[in-house]
Amino acid sequence: MKNIVVIGGGPAGLEASAQLHRLGYNVILVEKSPQLGGHLAKWDRLFPSGIPAKDVLEKMVSQINGVKYFLEANVQSINLLHKSYNVILNNGITVLADAVLFTTGFDLFPAQKKEEYGYGIYEKVITNADLENWFKTKKDNRVTENPKRIGFVHCVGSRDEKAGNRYCSKVCCATAVKQACEIKQEFPDVEVFCFYMDLRMFGRGYEDMYLSAQKDYGVRFIRGRVSEVAENINKELIVKAEDTLSGKPIKVTLDLLVLMSGMQNCSEGTKVAHQLGIANAGNDGFFETKDAIYSQQHSTREGIFFAGACTGPKTLPDSLSEARAAAIEIHNYVKGIR
């Protein structure tokens, strides 16, 4: 039986593992954290229709019966032996793999790097992940009852050369609009402001979500990037931006500011890729695929494959499609089909 090692137990890793297992392979799934699901396990609801993340994850996990997976496991070393890869995990397990699939996903941009927004400095500045955690658990002292005004800052650590990430993280616009609507559901009287540069509502149902945010929830969209945040004596936030549509500076006092942290390549995944000489091929930090259009799942090395956000920011359905595509590509590769 052929061995396939899948690195990363997020949505792409789970889906690819399930598919490869069904195709008759011996799948070994390696996950660094104590639970499966990656970022999805920390999310509450999903855009555009608000499906609970938990339901989607449960469905995925139920599909991996028979897949061997190791939690709190890292790839210690990986090297090529003749035609297969010798993968050694930190738990002492060694696998001789016929193919290796990277589904290492992304890290959220560390918002404290954008010092002017005050994450980690001012109490009432949180990130999209923090808010999602609050939706899920309702536990976070920074989110207080009866807020008057709440703001969302798009493109935090995205489209920002100084933050080191020139690219668009793709999913934050839709996430911001989703969270803005959800916060209005929680606090109907709150005034919500979204500070954006462009609203990238590319997917099916996203534009409807944007329209609904305006029409049904009265969310105010301000075209302009927040330039600085200060805190007053009452721990409220004084936010400055330009309303570029009127060409005038704007000031607003907020009770909560949510920073839409973008995606960057997973640092743990990059370390493993370094051993194979396939990391940092793309100038944006994400892994370089063999071909940008035709061979999205292939790396530049034989037998090494990619799926999901390790090759650039992706939505959840995008990652799942790539995982299924990767399973087929690996199957073709192992069978010697070109």
Added chain:
Amino acid sequence: MVKFGFALNPSSRIDLDKTDREKFAQLVELEPDVLKCMACGSCTASCTAGKFTPTSVRSAILEIQNGRWQQALDMLKGCLLCGKCTMVCPRAINTRHLILAINEVYQSGK
């Protein structure tokens, strides 16, 4: 008075803490579609009066959202109610009705 060769202008900064939410709620009641504007500028580009006067529905909506309704009223003074903006609006806002609604809500507040 000593002339320094420069003068200070009053601040042009918009303070969103001070916008009148009540009046805006009245406007939304009369014409809910005011919320749907995505600032594309089609209305302003097609405006007959806009070529000769500072008429702009897009800007007027923005001024109201920013609490500067007097500027919005001034901006709509030149409107001929020709309805071209209604025809071109991609969000299907009844701009003609919106202009009348803006006048109704904010003129009375003078």
